[in-house]
Amino acid sequence: MTLTLPAGLDVNVSPSPVAMVWNEPGSPHESVATPGIRLAPGDALVQVEYATVCGSDVHTVRGDRSAPSPLVLGHEQVGRVVALGDGATRADGSALELGDRVVWSVAVSCGSCDRCERGLQQKCRSLAKYGHERISRGWELTGGFATHVHVRAGSSIVVVDDALPAEVAAAASCATATAVAALEAASATVELDGALLLITGGGMVGLTAAAMAVEAGAEVILSDPDASRRALARRLGAIASDPRAKKGAAEHLDEVLAVRAQRGLVEILVAIEASGAGAAVETVIKRIGIGGVVVLVGSVSPGPAVALDAESIVRRLVTLKGVHNYSPSQLVRAVEFLERAHRTVPLARLVGATYPLDELDRALEDAASGVHVRVGVAPPTGPAR
Structure with a gap:
């Protein structure tokens, strides 16, 4: 069922969204069934085709985070747009259309506060986030583990090609866009093309960042204990490194670097920490070369x-950055x-x-086991496998 609606009218979908x-x-x-949805101007109702389980979903279910x-x-x-509020738009400003196959930002932002105007929409003063908000009257379909999601005005909505597999497209709204943000933060300091880049953590963000960095011309070392x-x-x-190798993580990484040195890549100039492990954070800060940049992206839970050796950071001219979520333009990219x-x-x-x-x-139990990088729902x- 698809409808184009005047402002504020209710949408009745049969069968009811769940x-x-x-x-x-x-x-x-x-x-839980939601028999009716009220779309405000700029809102959209999207029927979910496929979703993936992020690590933060697992942390919430386990009680690791409040x-x-x-x-x-x-x-x-x-998913696909099945109903529209008046004036709903895509991230590029064009009109959203019924039948569009879309992904959307994790953040709902106002667009006008000081943070939004600085390009930090993911830290909006009135921020709301899909999959993170308590259900409220009028916004019950707030997360992707549902048949439909009520996408609110202030979300960045991007159309995706029908040829893009659903299991690839789904992660764009978190892991893929976060990887873009991490690499853009790094490339503002060090050109990726030709750089030796270390990624710690082979989760979805780390592996996606590795693929992007290889495409950008970097020589990538990815360190993860899982074979x-x-x-x-x-x-x-990428080149793979085992931080738990019997000879020791430092020695194993030194061996990898020795091989790279034969090609003139004598020091790591970009490091992306995507695991959140304290030891990995210390490793990337310690191993970054003169004038290099460290981007911390995995430390999203208390630990x-x-x-921190401040003198060493100063003397090595190290740039240290934190990345959390992403901007609308990074979702587009x-x-x-x-x-x-x-x-x-x-x-x-x-x-x-x-x-x-x-x-x-x-699905959440399977995701928590760590056997798979991502688990789909x-x-x-949606598609059956």
Whole structure:
């Protein structure tokens, strides 16, 4: 069912949209129907084709991070527009259309506060985030683990090509766009083309950043203790390093660097820390070369304090940056990368299993196991695997 609506009218969809609602750690999700949705000007109703489980979803379910409840998790998804509020637009300012296949930003921002005007829409003064907000009257379909999502005005909506596999497209809204943000933060200090780049953490952000950096001309070393993720890194064109090698992480990395030195790449000038592990944070700061840049992207959950040698950072002219989420333009570039690269880069392999929506708890358990880089969730109308 598709409708174009005047401002503020209700949308009735048959059958009713269903969301999987989380209440607290240790309790299963509940399937809740939402019989009617009111779309304000600029809003859209999107029928979810496919979603992927982000690490933050797992952290919330396990109780590792506080979250309001009841809550509809999920913020990596792709779907089709089935109803529109008046004046709904795409990220490029053009009119959103019924039937558009889209992804959208994790953040809903006002666009006019001081932070939005500085290009920090993901830190808007009145920020709301898909998959992170308590269900409220009028905004019940707030996350991607549902048959539909109520996409609010202030979201950056990007159309994706029908040829882009759903399991590749879904992650654009978080992992892929975050990888773009991390590399853009690095490239503002050091040109990626020809640089030796170290990534710690072979999760979705780290592996995607590796593929992007290889495309940009960097020589990429990806460090992860999991053999299967190191194998994926090699398939993406990176050199794999094992931080738990018997001879020691430092020595193993030194061996890798010795080989690179034969090609004139004598020091690491870009490092992206995507694991969130304190030891990895210390490693990238310690190993970065003179005039290099370190981008911290994985430290999104509370952890132990990390030792910082300020004198060494000063004397080595090190730039240290933090990246959290991304800007609207970075989501656009994430989709452009996926549409360009998916035919030659095995990005679909990063999603290892897919579960029906009503088996969301099993999907989260599988994601928590760490066996797969990403686990997919398919609503009844989504692709079956």
